[in-house]
Amino acid sequence: MIEAEVRLEGDLIRYVKITGDFYFHPEEELERLEEALEGAPIDAVQELVERFLEEKKITLVGINTKDIVRVIFNAAGRGS
Template sequence: MGTAELKVPEGKLVEAKVKIIEGKINEILITGDFYVHPEEEIEELEKNLLGISVEKVNDVVNNFFKNRDIILVGVRPQDFVKVILMASQE
């Protein structure tokens, strides 16, 4: 399982643990000291990423946040994309 962390410019930390099997996300855990409301949306994002190919991470993450009423503080959708891709390389 690959692990990565990203310190975003605002000073928040985003961490991802990702297990890739045959080019697809088999397991994923996203944590950090950022703020998301409602909090359970991070779990929903993780569920949306399961089974997708690494090449589709950017589209899935951006569409997820674009199509939902989610408040992000200290982190942006592209920060999630970056840390997931970093962890996928491990």
């Protein structure tokens, strides 16, 4: 299970917090991902998340990249 809290200002992410029951390693990088998303356009989330996970060689268990993107969009009111 994964959840996100997102606050937008226009189309820019001003705050994002990702929580849930999943494995994200190294775990300190989750906070860095959140920081990397802050100030970014909501429409750039998928590209930014994919690039971050690849560059940092993040190991995910219980979730995948699409799950992270989906909960961010849903929390921002942009989900389907």
